[in-house]
Amino acid sequence: MYGLGVLKGMAVTMKHFVATYMDDIHWLSRGGRYYNDNALQVRQSTKGKGVVTVFYPEEKLPVPERFRFVPFLVTDELEAGQQWGHDWCTSCGICAKVCPPQCIWIERGKQPNGRPKPEPEKFFIDIDICMNCGLCAEFCPFDAIKMDHDYELASYDRTTAHIHDKERLSKPISYWRSIAPKRADAELAAREFTQLSKSKKKSRGRDAGDEPEQEERIEAAKLRQLQYQGVLY
Amino acid sequence: MSDTILEAPATGDQPVVFDNPVDEVTAALKERFTEFVADDTRPGYGGLVVSADKIVEVAEALRDDLGFNYLSSVTGVDLIEEDKMEVVYHAYSIDKGGDAMVLKVQVDRDNPVVPSLTPTYPGADFQEREAWDLLGIRFEGHPDLRRILTWDGFHGHPLRKDWKEPFFEEEAKPFGSRWPAGEVFRAEEKNVYGKNVQYPEGWAPSGAEYEAETDSYAGITYSRESTPGLKTEKVTVNMGPQHPSTHGVFRMALTLDGETIVGLKPVMGYLHRNHEKIGERNTFIQNIPYTDRLDYISSMSNNLGYVLGVEKLMEAEVPERAEWIRILMAELTRISNHLWALGFLLNDMGALQTPMIYYYIERELILDLFEATAGSRMMCNYMRFGGVAYDLPDQVRDQPVMDFLHDLVYDRLPRVLHQGDELVTGNEIVRARGIGYGYLSAEDAIAFSAAGPLLRASGVPYDVRRANPYSYYEHLDFDVAVRYNGDIYDRYLIRIDEMQQSLRILEQVLPHLKATEGASIIGSKPQYALRMPNAGEAYGRVENPKGELGYYMTAKRRSANPERYHVRAPSFINLTALEKMCMGHKVADVVAILGSIDIVLGEVDR
Numbered sequence: 109m110y111g112l113g114v115l116k117g118m119a120v121t122m123k124h125f126v127a128t129y130m131d132d133i134h135w136l137s138r139g140g141r142y143y144n145d146n147a148l149q150v151r152q153s154t155k156g157k158g159v160v161t162v163f164y165p166e167e168k169l170p171v172p173e174r175f176r177f178v179p180f181l182v183t184d185e186l187e188a189g190q191q192w193g194h195d196w197c198t199s200c201g202i203c204a205k206v207c208p209p210q211c212i213w214i215e216r217g218k219q220p221n222g223r224p225k226p227e228p229e230k231f232f233i234d235i236d237i238c239m240n241c242g243l244c245a246e247f248c249p250f251d252a253i254k255m256d257h258d259y260e261l262a263s264y265d266r267t268t269a270h271i272h273d274k275e276r277l278s279k280p281i282s283y284w285r286s287i288a289p290k291r292a293d294a295e296l297a298a299r300e301f302t303q304l305s306k307s308k309k310k311s312r313g314r315d316a317g318d319e320p321e322q323e324e325r326i327e328a329a330k331l332r333q334l335q336y337q338g339v340l341y
Numbered sequence: 342m343s344d345t346i347l348e349a350p351a352t353g354d355q356p357v358v359f360d361n362p363v364d365e366v367t368a369a370l371k372e373r374f375t376e377f378v379a380d381d382t383r384p385g386y387g388g389l390v391v392s393a394d395k396i397v398e399v400a401e402a403l404r405d406d407l408g409f410n411y412l413s414s415v416t417g418v419d420l421i422e423e424d425k426m427e428v429v430y431h432a433y434s435i436d437k438g439g440d441a442m443v444l445k446v447q448v449d450r451d452n453p454v455v456p457s458l459t460p461t462y463p464g465a466d467f468q469e470r471e472a473w474d475l476l477g478i479r480f481e482g483h484p485d486l487r488r489i490l491t492w493d494g495f496h497g498h499p500l501r502k503d504w505k506e507p508f509f510e511e512e513a514k515p516f517g518s519r520w521p522a523g524e525v526f527r528a529e530e531k532n533v534y535g536k537n538v539q540y541p542e543g544w545a546p547s548g549a550e551y552e553a554e555t556d557s558y559a560g561i562t563y564s565r566e567s568t569p570g571l572k573t574e575k576v577t578v579n580m581g582p583q584h585p586s587t588h589g590v591f592r593m594a595l596t597l598d599g600e601t602i603v604g605l606k607p608v609m610g611y612l613h614r615n616h617e618k619i620g621e622r623n624t625f626i627q628n629i630p631y632t633d634r635l636d637y638i639s640s641m642s643n644n645l646g647y648v649l650g651v652e653k654l655m656e657a658e659v660p661e662r663a664e665w666i667r668i669l670m671a672e673l674t675r676i677s678n679h680l681w682a683l684g685f686l687l688n689d690m691g692a693l694q695t696p697m698i699y700y701y702i703e704r705e706l707i708l709d710l711f712e713a714t715a716g717s718r719m720m721c722n723y724m725r726f727g728g729v730a731y732d733l734p735d736q737v738r739d740q741p742v743m744d745f746l747h748d749l750v751y752d753r754l755p756r757v758l759h760q761g762d763e764l765v766t767g768n769e770i771v772r773a774r775g776i777g778y779g780y781l782s783a784e785d786a787i788a789f790s791a792a793g794p795l796l797r798a799s800g801v802p803y804d805v806r807r808a809n810p811y812s813y814y815e816h817l818d819f820d821v822a823v824r825y826n827g828d829i830y831d832r833y834l835i836r837i838d839e840m841q842q843s844l845r846i847l848e849q850v851l852p853h854l855k856a857t858e859g860a861s862i863i864g865s866k867p868q869y870a871l872r873m874p875n876a877g878e879a880y881g882r883v884e885n886p887k888g889e890l891g892y893y894m895t896a897k898r899r900s901a902n903p904e905r906y907h908v909r910a911p912s913f914i915n916l917t918a919l920e921k922m923c924m925g926h927k928v929a930d931v932v933a934i935l936g937s938i939d940i941v942l943g944e945v946d947r
């Protein structure tokens with residue numbers, strides 16, 4: 109019969125229509141289908157039913173830990189009266205070298221005698237150019253640069269507001285812990301592990317001269333494995 | 342490879358493994374054209390160097406006598422140190438599969454003239470225009486050798502090694518100005534014009550040089566004569582660049598007789614940013630996030646093609662779990678791309694939004710997985726040389742990842758395919774608009790170097806995953822989807838078939854992902870400072886959702902940057918056949934035909 113295909117299609121649309129309203133009713137006594145964080149998680153998952161609309165900006169989907177947006181710099185916690193926490197960044201330059209569009213500028217700190225100091229004097233990221241690739245955070249050996257979760261960076265003037273300097277970039281470690289708790293823990297464990305093997309190495313170096321430290325190399329390799337497996341980041 | 346690999350099934354589809362036919366053909370060519378071909382003896386290189394005046398004959402022999410009838414890629418390389426220009430051809434055998442027959446032609450750099458292969462292989466048309474545009478290689482005998490990606494008034498040929506962009510800083514990244522004494526500046530402010538534009542020396546435009554009206558229709562020739570007996574004239578109409586059906590900024594200059602198409606020229610390049618030049622300035626790892634931006638619907642597979650190419654160059658090993666994750670991501674990408682493509686195809690045929698929205702509910706789930714794994718929904722930047730960047734996450738939304746994948750593969754995706762089938766496959770309007778429109782025969786599809794669903798919907802069962810398997814595809818059990826009518830409707834159906842095959846693959850991948858949980862996902866090379874251990878060339882290719890995506894790369898020993906980096910973009914090359922498919926149809930059909938090719942302008946314009 110001509111038109112059967114169209115009718116069949118209509119039936120599918122009808123099913124969606126009904127499913128959406130049934131879902132509304134289902135959530136009615138559970139806080140409502142919209143503006144309800146619990147409902148949002150379910151609606152967006154594989155268990156969701158009907159057609160989904162997220163009412164942005166009133167409703168926002170939670171982002172996963174690995175979500176990446178323009179990076180920030182990790183600092184120590186602020187102490188009372190301090191304006192900035194101590195930078196974790198040692199201005200080693202790896203992030204600036206790996207950054208694909210080359211949007212990181214770092215001025216290395218100097219000691220009074222002119223020698224380099226492991227601290228950035230200035231640090232800029234041009235967020236217009238940043239492609240949110242996350243390579244800087246992936247390769248920073250000091251966990252000092254991390255990808256942020258704040259994606260609402262629109263502004264009225266790109267020429268003045270879009271070059272983030274050190275002040276704008278710096279955020280305390282507690283912030284990182286709040287947006288990515290699992291990763292922050294894993295990184296902490298990794299740092300402690302490295303610290304431990306370093307101190308072992310030192311004490312051994314004093315006691316037994318410089319023997320080939322096979323054990324340490326194995327441990328380092330294990331750590332690397334952990335990192336690659338995504339257990340440690 | 343551990344024992345978690347599936348045994349090849351005892352009956353049914355045996356994985357097809359081809360003998361490599363290239364050696365045989367190389368020998369045959371050497372015998373036949375003894376004086377005119379020679380092995381490419383540079384360390385790490387392969388293929389044959391052919392003398393320029395014989396290339397057409399060699400190509401014809403390849404096609405007609407030796408079975409290498411599919412000219413996949415044509416590009417150029419600027420060998421500035423030897424003062425030569427090189428044209429590189431990759432040809433395949435559709436029947437036998439296997440590796441590419443690589444041909445090279447070297448000519449004088451100051452006056453690079455090579456006979457055009459377009460009359461022999463129409464699929465070389467746009468690629469030769471691109472090589473002319475970007476490298477300044479003139480193809481003699483090409484019917485319409487104009488610039489294609491840059492604008493007509495562009496000065497110079499930007500992929501030449503001595504061409505410098507207006508905001509040029511250094512030959513290669515990383516730039517010295519970033520560290521240790523980095524002072525921020527905006528590149529655009531350094532330019533004398535304050536804009537990212539460079540003008541020829543001594544150029545003082547008066548406004549009269551550029552005949553906008555005629556120049557923008559260059560390449561279109563038609564006579565005013567029209568249907569006999571009727572007082573009509575042919576007219577030329579622009580569709581696009583701003584047109585909802587073009588899926589981006591893309592223009593078609595149509596010549597119409599009444600409402601019937603009698604000529605069509607695609608005009609592209611509005612999104613051109615010279616991906617390849619950027620790629621040659623980048624270090625190897627810096628290119629990975631850039632490949633995301635080619636076909637931005639399928640960034641995972643774009644990554645895959647690129648890392649496969651680099652892995653060939655550096656001979657990296659990939660751990661087993663990483664391979665399974667790669668296949669998982671590549672096949673999910675295929676499904677998400679096809680859902681997208683079908684949504685838009687139906688949209689273009691008048692099924693506004695409804696099927697699209699239904700498809701996207703599921704596509705959203707796939708993107709959720711990508712986001713939880715790689716950190717971004719579409720710009721995944723996930724593959725690394727010798728593995729992947731991260732393991733699968735513990736959870737996607739509130740669900741353990743394996744449960745999530747299980748639901749996706751066994752419940753949600755099969756359901757949407759079935760439901761999509763009910764919704765539109767039998768729909769009378771879709772059938773009326775699809776069946777018989779935009780016909781492309783199997784011979785034409787091969788001649789036009791069409792790839793992917795476009796090729797297979799015309800009855801050519803060619804799929805890189807089978808013909809030249811990479812990763813673990815030869816161990817997986819799946820069929821190459823093929824349809825025989827070569828029209829819009831078959832291109833709709835074949836995408837559904839392909840998604841079903843992808844689901845079949847995913848069902849085989851899931852147990853391996855479970856079995857290899859916790860295993861290593863990457864070899865242990867530090868990648869940010871990768872230096873290529875060997876000189877040479879490599880061509881990494883994958884069956885992307887839109888067709889064969891190839892990366893041609895050459896590198897010097899110990900170099901941190903590719904010397905030449907070329908992308909064989911399936912969307913771009915598939916457009917070569919657009920005019921052929923549209924001839925004789927009506928304006929409204931052009932929209933549907935274009936939708937059935939499934940292009941992404943990020944990849945067309947590069």
Ligand code: SF4
Binds near residue numbers: 198200248253
């Ligand atoms: S890689 Fe880390 S420590 Fe090194 S300069 Fe960048 S942020 Fe600082």
Ligand code: SF4
Binds near residue numbers: 237238240
């Ligand atoms: S996210 Fe990528 S583009 Fe942005 S600053 Fe880091 S490395 Fe550079």
